[in-house]
Amino acid sequence: MKEEDPAAAAVSADTDRVFTSIFEDYYPRIFNYTAYRVSCRYTAEDLTSQVFEKAWSRLHSYSPEKAPFEVWLFAIARNVVNDHYRSRKRNLFFPLEAVRELVSGKKTPDEQLLEGERNNRLGMALEILTAKERNIVALKFGADLKNTEIASLTGISESNVGVILYRSMKKLKAEIGSVEQL
Numbered sequence: 001m002k003e004e005d006p007a008a009a010a011v012s013a014d015t016d017r018v019f020t021s022i023f024e025d026y027y028p029r030i031f032n033y034t035a036y037r038v039s040c041r042y043t044a045e046d047l048t049s050q051v052f053e054k055a056w057s058r059l060h061s062y063s064p065e066k067a068p069f070e071v072w073l074f075a076i077a078r079n080v081v082n083d084h085y086r087s088r089k090r091n092l093f094f095p096l097e098a099v100r101e102l103v104s105g106k107k108t109p110d111e112q113l114l115e116g117e118r119n120n121r122l123g124m125a126l127e128i129l130t131a132k133e134r135n136i137v138a139l140k141f142g143a144d145l146k147n148t149e150i151a152s153l154t155g156i157s158e159s160n161v162g163v164i165l166y167r168s169m170k171k172l173k174a175e176i177g178s179v180e181q182l
Contacts, residue, residue: 015059019055029143030048030073031044031048032142033074033143034051034080035142036143037081038081058076068149071149071153074139074145129168132154136150136161136165137168137169
């Protein structure tokens with residue numbers, strides 16, 4: 001039986017600890033970002049898992065000189081979501097999530113219907129935005145990133161991020177009115 005190198009075991013254990021910390025720190029923000037982009041909780045959970053799987057497998061390739069870790073991680077998340085949309089075929093279906101929540105009894109059918117209508121209106125309103133605008137809005141409000149972080153991630157200036165967000169919010173407000181009208 002071959003003995004494991006104690007130094008290699010220590011490095012592996014340390015890597016596991018570090019990645020566990022990364023996962024715990026970033027999971028909520030990565031999940032919110034993907035959920036904002038795909039608007040289905042279960043798909044967002046799957047995509048978030050893919051993000052961390054890719055991050056784990058590529059952790060050795062991360063270079064702090066190229067970008068901050070957070071930017072690197074959100075770039076992976078953006079690519080996973082984009083890959084999801086590229087691979088998805090346009091099929092009309094009744095979302096299983098709606099059935100699960102209806103059966104679970106968390107909300108009354110009326111509450112479910114109203115929430116579904118609000119989500120549909122918001123989803124349709126988001127469709128008027130360009131892909132770039134939707135991505136920036138998702139990074140800002142879904143991932144809760146600062147404009148400087150979004151600028152670093154997208155490669156555009158911080159002031160341009162602010163302008164794009166302002167114009168996007170203006171478009172959304174023109175489309176749906178106030179949040180109370182949703």
